[in-house]
Amino acid sequence: MDHSMSDDNQMTAIQHMQSWLSACDEQHTCKALTLDRPSWLVDTVEYCIVPGSNPNNYVALSYTWQDSASSENKEPFQLLEDNLQILTQPDSLRNHSQSPLPKVILDAMELTNRLGQRYLWVDRLCIIQDQETATISEVMRMDQVYVGAYVTIVAAAKFGLFDKLTATLSDPRFKNKGRFNEQSWEIRAHYSSVADSKWAERAWTYQEAILSKRVIFFCNRTAFWQCECATWDMKFLSPGKDLDETASAMSEFSLMRRFSVPSYPDFGLYMDLICPYNGRKLTDDKDGLSACLGILNRLAPSFPGGFMHGLPALFLDYALLWQPLKDCYRRTSTSKNARYLPSWAWCGWECFVDPWSFQASFCLDGNDSLRKDKAGSWRLKNLVSWEASSSVRGYDRLEETSDQLSTELPQLSVPDLQRKETNMTDPDRKLSTYGSMDNDIESTFLSCLAERAFFLPSATLRIEHNQPPLKRGIMRMFAEPILNEKPLSSLPSVVVLQNQKGVFCGLLRITGDAECERGMPMELVAISEGSASVKDMAMCFEEKVFQNSQYCHPGPFNAEYDSEGWWTGVSGGSSILDENNYEVVTEGDYEENRILSDNCLCKDCLCEAHLEDDAIREFYNVLWVRRENGIAHRVGCGRIIKDYWRQNEPEKMRITLN
Structure with missing residues (x-):
C-alpha cells in the first residue's frame, strides 16, 4: 500500500500545494477579491480567535458538520456569546474546557500554517452561533467570505481531509497514481470522487466551492487543485502543462470559470x-x-x-x-x-x-x-x-x-x-x-389579479420499474452538474386534466406528494400564456408519460436516453430483465374515461400521428393550488389548452400565494 504523498519526483503533498498556489499567483488572474472582511478569523499560530479586520490573507474551510461531530456526544465546540472573550486569548483553542476541536478543523489549521498562511475562516469558530443578528449578517455575506479567501480547503474525504481517522499531514496515506492518461478523463475521475462524498450531498457546501476563486479538494486518498484557469493534481495535471488544454478539459465540470459577475442578466x-x-x-x-x-x-x-x-x-x-x-x-x-x-x-x-x-x-x-x-x-x-x-x-x-x-x-x-x-x-x-x-427573506406572499378555473382529474400517472429497481447511487451534482432522468421511476407523477364533459384539456406535474381525489375539482390559476409546436410539446416529460399511458400506448416499454441521461423516447422491444424497462401505471380509484380512451388520436392528444405537425399549440401555464385560510399554496404546475380554458369560463379574481 502506498503510504506517501509523493509522486515520481518525490515531492510531498505540501510541496505540490505550494507549487499550485505559486503558479496560480504568478500565471493567473483568479486571485481573491478585496471585499468586506469576515468578522472573526482563527489564528493558527496563537490558537485563538482574532478580529477579521487585519489585512492579511486567510484560508477558508468547507466541510460538513457531521465530520466535526464529537465522539463523546458532547455539545459541539463553537463560538458563542459566552465564550467569545475567552477564545480571543492565546492558546484558548488548545486549553478550553469544552469538547475538543474536531479533527477536520485541527487538520485545516495545520495545513493553513504549512502553506505559509496564518489565518483560517471556519464557520463554527468565526460566526457567533447563538447570536441571531450576527448569524444572519454573516450568512448574507457568505459570498464575500469565500470570494475573499486566499484559497478554500474542501474537506470531502471520509474523515474530513483524510480517509482514516488516524491520518495526518505527515502520513496521509494518499494514493497519487493517476487512473487515466488523458487529462479530461483524469479530471472526470477527480470530480467523480467529490460527487460521491457526503460533502457533495450537503446544501451549504455547494456555494462554498462555487464562490471560491481557488480550491484544494481533499478526497479519499487524493487531493487536487481547481481555480478559474486550471485543474491540477499530484501526478499528471501539473503547472507548466498547456493551460488552454487543461482549462478546456475542466470546463465541462466546473461552473467556477463562468461564475464571475456577468454583465447582463444571464x-x-x-x-x-x-x-x-x-x-x-x-x-x-x-x-x-x-x-x-x-x-x-x-x-x-x-x-x-x-x-x-x-x-x-x-x-x-x-x-x-x-x-x-x-x-x-x-x-x-x-x-x-x-x-x-x-x-x-x-x-x-x-x-x-x-x-x-x-x-x-x-x-x-x-x-x-x-x-x-x-x-x-x-x-x-x-x-x-x-x-x-x-x-x-x-x-x-x-x-x-x-x-x-x-x-x-x-x-x-x-x-x-x-x-x-x-x-x-x-x-x-x-x-x-x-x-x-431583507426583502428576499421577508416577501413570502405573491399576489395578482388572475383567472382561475376548475378542472377534474381523469387520472394520476406514475412510472414504475418493471423489475426490482437497482440500488440507487448518489446523483452526481458537483460543479458542472449532471442532471438526468434516470431512473424514470423517481420522476414526479402527472395528472391528466379534463373538463366537466370528460374532454382532455391538459397535463400537470405534481409538486410534492399531493393527491387527487376522485371527482374533486382542482383549482387552477393561469399565470402566463405559452405556445410551442406540437412536435416540441410531444417531447416534454408530461407528454411522454401520457403517450405511454393507458390513454395512448399502454404496456411496458424500454426507455431510451441521450448521452446526458435525458429520456428521449421508447424502443420497440421490452424485457423485464432490462433495467430501463418501465410501465406507466394509474394511481387512485378512477373510472376509465371513455371520451379520453376512445378518442386518443383526437387533435388534443399528441400521439405519434401528430409528431411531425409543426402547428403551434397555444396554452395557459397554470398552477394547481390548495387553500388554507384563503391563501393559495402551490401543489402542482402544468398546461391547459387555451381553447378549453376559455370554454371553461374562468373567473378573474385576486389570488394570494404563499
Whole structure:
C-alpha cells in the first residue's frame, strides 16, 4: 500500500500545494477579491480567535458538520456569546474546557500554517452561533467570505481531509497514481470522487466551492487543485502543462470559470447554479434559501430587481414555472417561530429543479447559441402583474415592461422593476429594493389579479420499474452538474386534466406528494400564456408519460436516453430483465374515461400521428393550488389548452400565494 504523498519526483503533498498556489499567483488572474472582511478569523499560530479586520490573507474551510461531530456526544465546540472573550486569548483553542476541536478543523489549521498562511475562516469558530443578528449578517455575506479567501480547503474525504481517522499531514496515506492518461478523463475521475462524498450531498457546501476563486479538494486518498484557469493534481495535471488544454478539459465540470459577475442578466447561468443546488440536504429546512444567498448575492448586480426567495424579479413569469426533477418534499422548519418558505418558490421544497421546465427561457440566453437552439418553438407571454409582500395586507407592485433587457435579447414582457406602494393601511411605509436580502427573506406572499378555473382529474400517472429497481447511487451534482432522468421511476407523477364533459384539456406535474381525489375539482390559476409546436410539446416529460399511458400506448416499454441521461423516447422491444424497462401505471380509484380512451388520436392528444405537425399549440401555464385560510399554496404546475380554458369560463379574481 502506498503510504506517501509523493509522486515520481518525490515531492510531498505540501510541496505540490505550494507549487499550485505559486503558479496560480504568478500565471493567473483568479486571485481573491478585496471585499468586506469576515468578522472573526482563527489564528493558527496563537490558537485563538482574532478580529477579521487585519489585512492579511486567510484560508477558508468547507466541510460538513457531521465530520466535526464529537465522539463523546458532547455539545459541539463553537463560538458563542459566552465564550467569545475567552477564545480571543492565546492558546484558548488548545486549553478550553469544552469538547475538543474536531479533527477536520485541527487538520485545516495545520495545513493553513504549512502553506505559509496564518489565518483560517471556519464557520463554527468565526460566526457567533447563538447570536441571531450576527448569524444572519454573516450568512448574507457568505459570498464575500469565500470570494475573499486566499484559497478554500474542501474537506470531502471520509474523515474530513483524510480517509482514516488516524491520518495526518505527515502520513496521509494518499494514493497519487493517476487512473487515466488523458487529462479530461483524469479530471472526470477527480470530480467523480467529490460527487460521491457526503460533502457533495450537503446544501451549504455547494456555494462554498462555487464562490471560491481557488480550491484544494481533499478526497479519499487524493487531493487536487481547481481555480478559474486550471485543474491540477499530484501526478499528471501539473503547472507548466498547456493551460488552454487543461482549462478546456475542466470546463465541462466546473461552473467556477463562468461564475464571475456577468454583465447582463444571464438566466442560463442562474438556472445552471440553482437546478443542482435545491436537492441537497439541510439539517434545518428553514435554510433552504439561506444556504444559497451567497450565489444570489453574486448574481444580484446583473439582475435588476434582485431576487424574491430565489426567483429573479426580472424573469418572474419564467421562474415560477420551475418543476421538480425527481423526488420532491415540502420544507418545514424545526426551529420555533421560523417562517415557512413559500410554496411558489423552489427553495420551499427539497428537490433538484428540472432545467427543462425553463425551456421557454432558453431564448433569453443571448450568449449561448446551443441553449437558444434547444428553446425550439417554446415561448412565453406575460399575463398578470405581480405584487409582493411580507404580509397579506399590503403589496409592492411589479408592473410589466419590456425595456429592461439588453437590446440583444428578445423583446418579451417581464415584470417592471419600479415598486409602487399599494398598502392602504400604511401609506407611509418605506420600501426596500428587490436586491436586498431583507426583502428576499421577508416577501413570502405573491399576489395578482388572475383567472382561475376548475378542472377534474381523469387520472394520476406514475412510472414504475418493471423489475426490482437497482440500488440507487448518489446523483452526481458537483460543479458542472449532471442532471438526468434516470431512473424514470423517481420522476414526479402527472395528472391528466379534463373538463366537466370528460374532454382532455391538459397535463400537470405534481409538486410534492399531493393527491387527487376522485371527482374533486382542482383549482387552477393561469399565470402566463405559452405556445410551442406540437412536435416540441410531444417531447416534454408530461407528454411522454401520457403517450405511454393507458390513454395512448399502454404496456411496458424500454426507455431510451441521450448521452446526458435525458429520456428521449421508447424502443420497440421490452424485457423485464432490462433495467430501463418501465410501465406507466394509474394511481387512485378512477373510472376509465371513455371520451379520453376512445378518442386518443383526437387533435388534443399528441400521439405519434401528430409528431411531425409543426402547428403551434397555444396554452395557459397554470398552477394547481390548495387553500388554507384563503391563501393559495402551490401543489402542482402544468398546461391547459387555451381553447378549453376559455370554454371553461374562468373567473378573474385576486389570488394570494404563499
